[in-house]
Amino acid sequence: MPTAVQHEAKRSLLNFFATALGGCRDIAVEHALSVVSPFAGAGQASVIGRHERLDALNAAFLNAISSNVFDFDDTHPGTVIHPSAPVAPALFALAETRRLTGRELLHAFALGVEVECRIGNAVSPGHYARGWHITSTCGVFGSAVATAKCLGLRGEQMLWALGAASAQSGGLIETLGTMAKSLSVGNAARNGMIAAFAAHSGLTGPEMPLEGPRGFAHVFGTNPDFSRISAGLGERWEALRNTYKPYPCGIVLHAVIDACLALRSSPGFSSENIESIVVRGHPLLGQRTNRPSVTTGREAQVSAQHSVAVALLTGAAGLEQYSDAAVRDPAVVALRQKVQVQDDATMTIEAAEVLITLHTGQDLNRFVEQARGGEQYPLSDADLEAKLRDLAAFGKSGCDPGLLIDAVWSLETSTDAGRLMALAVAR
Amino acid sequence: MPTAVQHEAKRSLLNFFATALGGCRDIAVEHALSVVSPFAGAGQASVIGRHERLDALNAAFLNAISSNVFDFDDTHPGTVIHPSAPVAPALFALAETRRLTGRELLHAFALGVEVECRIGNAVSPGHYARGWHITSTCGVFGSAVATAKCLGLRGEQMLWALGAASAQSGGLIETLGTMAKSLSVGNAARNGMIAAFAAHSGLTGPEMPLEGPRGFAHVFGTNPDFSRISAGLGERWEALRNTYKPYPCGIVLHAVIDACLALRSSPGFSSENIESIVVRGHPLLGQRTNRPSVTTGREAQVSAQHSVAVALLTGAAGLEQYSDAAVRDPAVVALRQKVQVQDDATMTIEAAEVLITLHTGQDLNRFVEQARGGEQYPLSDADLEAKLRDLAAFGKSGCDPGLLIDAVWSLETSTDAGRLMALAVAR
Known part of the structure; x- marks a missing residue:
């Protein structure tokens, strides 16, 4: 992973924690938490900005919702995917249940972002225009591949993870502006993890989950361009195109x-x-x-x-x-x-x-021609730190934003990435 | 609910338990169980044919998978929806966590089947032909409405339940013939419950989840016919058209x-x-x-x-x-x-x-012209009983099929429908 990609991954994570801390007490998060709590398993993982602990799947579900609830999270230009919301919560929940180094997490994060954005590219712009909430529909692939990478899946099992993700992809533009949107975003994070665990367990999937005649790209898209998934893979990084919003709106x-x-x-x-x-x-x-x-x-x-x-x-x-x-x-x-x-x-x-x-x-x-925060006028590292501080205060979690910011910037040196979550919860 | 509808609901439930008992130890069920177990909550509800107990959402997920894994479950002609797999598991899991009478469960079941099949009618045949696994995509609405009915939701909240279901609808034909299919069927049952609980909690949804410009019908369908959802509602029952398979294949x-x-x-x-x-x-x-x-x-x-x-x-x-x-x-x-x-x-x-x-x-x-088991040549009540006995033996659960058959036939007299599940688990 090039240094620039690793740095952008950390910028994306700063913005992720910023928006999750800002959204962690939003009413949609409260509702979602009250819905899943009676059914949740052991408190394996943290809910950002709060004191509750949930099983890893439900923690990922909640943290994806918090980070995206205000639409203040990151945006991949062209697809308008919010890349971090499905991927980062899955990885941090995983890191609280099995040891992952900071470098492993950053690498898996960048790969998850790459996969969801490239699949999004292949079906854009028709997919979103038809009415698909692309963050959810493509995000589940990002979460699946990021989780699968950390589980060490390769070859056929990685393909099964993509197939299991394709079976769970969903989310409609019609729900934007309502709390129902959050369910599909939370599901993208959660169900991507399920997809990876399922593949790891041996649950089979189709041979061509993306390009098969009734696979993801043809059913969710029109005239998909598959070259946009694979061209320049490992050379040109979609993760480097990620942008961060100065305003909490579309x-x-x-x-x-x-x-x-x-x-x-x-x-x-x-x-x-x-x-x-x-x-x-x-x-x-x-x-x-x-x-x-x-x-x-x-x-x-x-x-x-x-x-x-x-x-x-x-x-x-x-x-x-x-x-x-x-x-x-x-x-x-x-x-x-x-x-x-x-x-x-x-x-x-x-x-x-x-x-x-x-x-x-x-x-x-x-x-x-292009807004502040867009590809031409990116927010600076200092802007992102300020955004995290502002949103941590707005969300009233009481967490110390300075410690969290430092931990994100030095994440590649961590031998246990899950420990970072202790800095992102309510005190 | 007309007597004939109630009787057909019981026939559908017999067939549901038959196929779930037959499928309960299939490898896809074993994989799914091993995937969710580390994250599952308190043992609130039964897994059909087995001894494990899981939280109600995960129990519904598993039982939907068991009942559908061999494609031996019921079929609504025209849409080819398997109506019971998403709806029955949700209701029985619910009935193990809150008191429901047998009559309430049968009524909610018939309404859930009605809703999923009528929504399916509105988008058929183009929806399935494009590549959507219609049991999953429409089934989530059936589970949502059935659960919502039992929670007493009305008006706006019932609409929100449909919206929350629309945000979670998914499932691809490309996965048929692989175990990944089961994930979307399990999700339909589970996520329909989530949708109903979310609406009950106050989680809002779009005003027109089905007929809005980027709602379910337009995004998942082509030229949907909305009259097929509402025409003759309460007079003509799609549930009466349900059919049961003599052969465990498409x-x-x-x-x-x-x-x-x-x-x-x-x-x-x-x-x-x-x-x-x-x-x-x-x-x-x-x-x-x-x-x-x-x-x-x-x-x-x-x-x-x-x-x-x-x-x-x-x-x-x-x-x-x-x-x-x-x-x-x-x-x-x-x-x-x-x-x-x-x-x-x-x-x-x-x-x-x-x-x-x-x-x-x-x-x-x-x-x-039409196969045995189809609308013209339906399986008899005795055929369905025999199917349940055969599949209970095939699945090796050790449950007593006679007791379960009697409990289904007399379900409308039960004051606690959840108790029936004690007859459907491993002894």
Whole structure:
């Protein structure tokens, strides 16, 4: 594993712990925990940011949910997979039940990310466009392969792990903005582990789980491009393309928010003087986020109207701006109603344009080609540390973010990666 | 619930226990049990035919696998859903953790079957043809609704249960003939329970989990017909259409086997004198079962070539004929190689024709419009009792089939349906 890949893996893990600590007391996590607790096994593994311990499968399920619940986790451009949520929780839960070195965990993590993103590439963009929640549908392969790598599976057994993952892949875009989304993300982490353990046990699978006529790629995709799975494997790393969000909302809204934040300093701008606002973007932007009426913070995270309103009104787009209280704020409600989303098929999915017409008739507009946090403008290591500190405080776990940050940066020197989890739980 | 529906529910449960008892020591069940055991919670619920006890979710997972592992379970014509495997295990596991009367369980069972089959109707035939393992993909809705009914969910919460089920739906035809199939069937039972508990807890879901633009029907189906979900609900029962297999193999092969068994008594027939055999059927028959080379009993269950060979050679098509030993039998191997499958788009999926050319040049042929066990020729109550006795002996659980049969027939009088499970475990 090249040094750059190892460093990016640690950046991804910092961002993973940041968002899991931020989300660990969200209501969806509370519900999920209350659902599985009566059925959970021995307390083998930690639930990030909390004091409960669960069996490793359920811990992975919960930690995947926490890390993804605000959609504030990492994003692989092109596929819009959140790579860490299915993979990291599986590996840390595993590391609490069997000895893994930090180097082994980092290697398995990078391979899991590679596998899920490359499978995602093969079925993109049609797969997500049809309505598949790609983080869940492809994430289960990442969790399976990462876990299988740590179990030492090779050849036929690794293939069986992929087959067992294919049998468990699922998750629908229709659930985004509701808590049901979290179930498929949690399942991706959990069921990937099941897939690897099943293959290890000898549970057989199909010979061609991905490329068979009724295998994953043909059933979940249209005209899959298999070369995108294997081309340059081990030379070109998808893991190096991972990006981290400055805003806790759908990635397609980030350019919109950057445009709004920039527009606030335009001469003549005042939020009271806005007559109307038009957001222009790739048709997928409208499909995913044209939601003028939202009633919960969760739904607001995939609403262009809400994101524009809070960014213009408050000059920020943090977790507070996506709270239920922010959604009910009368000023936000009023401004949301002035926002229209227009499709422009000539624009890329990374770009967005925001046009504001003031009561005076003056027009302000801002085009953003790629948002902050995207591939061109990545968050720095210091940004990621700050994000972890902010979210650890937001999530009220009481864990010491400094110790956790240090442990992630030095993970490759650890002889027992599972011990890191003691720094990520409630004190 | 009409009396006829209640009676059919009991017939379905007899067949369910029969196939679960037959499958309870299959290698796929052993693997699945060894995978989940280290993570399982308190021994709340029974594993059919065995002595282990697991938490209710894992018990449902295992019992769904046992009942479906040989593909010897019930079949809803048209959708080819195996209705009981996802629903019955969820309800009996639930009944071991909270008091349910026999009447409540039977009612919830019939409703769960109704829901999964009607959702299946709405997306058939395109859904299965594309490659979805419909028992798993639709079964999770049956388990969710059956469990939700017992939890007393109504209105919005029932809708959330459907949404949580939609987020967990999955399963691929490519896995048929391998043990990985069992994971998706087990998940359907388990995850349907999770969906109901999640909705009960307050975990929200989409407003239109089935009919939304990126909901289940549009993403998993093509041009879904929603009227097939709701038309005649409560008047016409899909549960009454349930059928039970006399042979432990893919339902599409049953007419083929009936034809072969009939051909054995044709004048001039002798298995040594066979030059070649042609099986003609609907194109789906070929897609699913044209497997000339098989290496395991499991794979043989979806092989037309193997089914023809054993039926013609032995005059039977029971579990013994689908064992690994039968697959390796030199006479079977030799005869399989003489079988060709031909598509005939004018034939229905229920029908099949087998044409045998003898070395003498003589042709024998037999057309079967619908197989024994199908809607026109249902197994009798006595047939189902005999099937349960046979499979209980085959599975070597040592349970007393007579007591279990009596308990199923009198289930509506039980004040504690969970107690029945004590009669279905290993002694």
